[in-house]
Amino acid sequence: MNDKKLKVKDFITVGIFTAILFVVEFACGMLGFFHPYIVASYVIMIPLVGCIPMMLFYTKVEKFGMITIMSVLMAIIMFVTGMGYLGAPLIIGAGVLADLIAMSGKYKSFKKTVLSNGVFSLWICANYFPVVITAKSYREGLLESGYSQEYCDNLFRAINFKTIGVLLILCFVFGCVGAFLGKAVVKKHFEKAGIV
Amino acid sequence: MKIKLDPRTKLYMIFIVSAVVMMSATTPFLWAVRILMTVIPIILLMCNKRYASAIRFLFLYAVALVLTFTCITEDSKGIFMAFLVGYCAIIVQFAPAMITAWYVVKTTKIDEFVSSMQKMHVPDGITISLAVVMRFFPTIKEEYAAISDAMKMRGIRFGGGNAVKMMEFRMIPLLFSCVNIGDELSAAAVTRGLGGKVKRSSIVDLKFKVQDYLLIIAFTAVLAVFIYNKYFMK
Incomplete structure (x- = not known):
């Protein structure tokens, strides 16, 4: 059966949605310069905003590999834009796992999609990895590059080894909530228009 | 003078620059290397007749650098200063990656x-x-x-x-x-035959030229200097 294999159309779909997701991430990321607590709140903001393209993406996914490729692309883009390579294993891991979960529901089951979106949302936490793992040198780097002491203190109060667990859970929860929201939006707009 | 680089060289440049951006410059020497690394893609932009964006980047980077070195200290207070500090830091830190990525995206044809x-x-x-x-x-x-x-x-x-x-x-x-x-x-x-089973031929013939080798050597040197200074000079 050739149906199981990914075709050019699928690759292009993946590319487009990755680009959109990155734009969402970037737009939210810009807000982070205002206050470090906003950096921590990415776990809520990005899943909720990004859920709409993601759910539309899920309606187009029918074969294994699409979500995985998306996560690989995200990892590459994160690296190129200077977020580092520390988060890459998490991003790709989350992508593969999300793909497997969605596949177990044959990409049709809504429950599995919710779970899968929750898992995929974990990639956002990869942004924090440099902060958590290389905390000391990262802090020095920030201070040297001119961030104020206050910003650093707040950043590290919000994101450290203790809170990363909470942040991961929040990511997952809001990924799931976002799936419902996204589903509603997709239903409201796209199913009516007959695009899905 | 138009310099045409192999896309593989460009990818290598992106790779190195992103790696170096992660490491903070601590000594004046490292700053110099870093600035040099930023200037290379700007020059390349100029060579490809993208004067407007080259000058814009140069200006942005220069202003941020000057501001960072002159009027910002660790105890700068107030909202305006916080903004200024934040933006300058981001620009100085990430400009090399931004400029290189911009250069590569703008000058590489998809084929x-x-x-x-x-x-x-x-x-x-x-x-x-x-x-x-x-x-x-x-x-x-x-x-x-x-x-x-x-x-x-x-x-x-x-x-x-x-x-x-x-x-x-x-x-x-x-x-x-x-x-x-x-x-x-x-x-x-x-x-156009994408996704066919046959191996596609391509109209462009890619070969490394002198300038490719030079740039690869230069960027490898930059990375080596940074790693050496960061991990072996303590």
Whole structure:
């Protein structure tokens, strides 16, 4: 059966949605310069905003590999834009796992999609990895590059080894909530228009 | 004088610059290396007749550098200073990566990119998707501008101050047009034989030239200097 294999159309779909997701991430990321607590709140903001393209993406996914490729692309883009390579294993891991979960529901089951979106949302936490793992040198780097002491203190109060667990859970929860929201939006707009 | 680089050299440049950006410069010598590293893509931009963007980047980077070194200290207070510090830090820190990425995206044609990825035996899935991502950012920007124009004509400015509406009004039409463009794109790609079983030939012939070797050596040296200073000079 050739149906199981990914075709050019699928690759292009993946590319487009990755680009959109990155734009969402970037737009939210810009807000982070205002206050470090906003950096921590990415776990809520990005899943909720990004859920709409993601759910539309899920309606187009029918074969294994699409979500995985998306996560690989995200990892590459994160690296190129200077977020580092520390988060890459998490991003790709989350992508593969999300793909497997969605596949177990044959990409049709809504429950599995919710779970899968929750898992995929974990990639956002990869942004924090440099902060958590290389905390000391990262802090020095920030201070040297001119961030104020206050910003650093707040950043590290919000994101450290203790809170990363909470942040991961929040990511997952809001990924799931976002799936419902996204589903509603997709239903409201796209199913009516007959695009899905 | 037009310098044409092999896409593989460009990818290597991106790779090195992103790695170096992660390491903070601590000594004046490292700062010098870092600045040199930023100047190279700017010069390359100029060589490709992209004077406007080259000068814009140069200006931005220079201003941020001067500000960082002169008037910002660790105990600068106040909201305005916080903004200034934040933006300058971001620019100084990430400008090298930004400029290099900009240079590569602007000067690499998609066919060159695809055939170089093919030569490096990257799986087709990654190559095609990545090519689409690269091509798609300008498209998103255009579509977004078109949507804003349409909303202005209709007299909708900020969605009535409602954040959710604001997002919905922009995001949904954007997704609509992106999905449509995607369909057209894949139709066009399939017509040109992408995804066929035969190995595709390419119209561009990629070869490393002198300038490629020079740049690869230069950037490897930059990385080596940074790693040496960071981990072995303590």
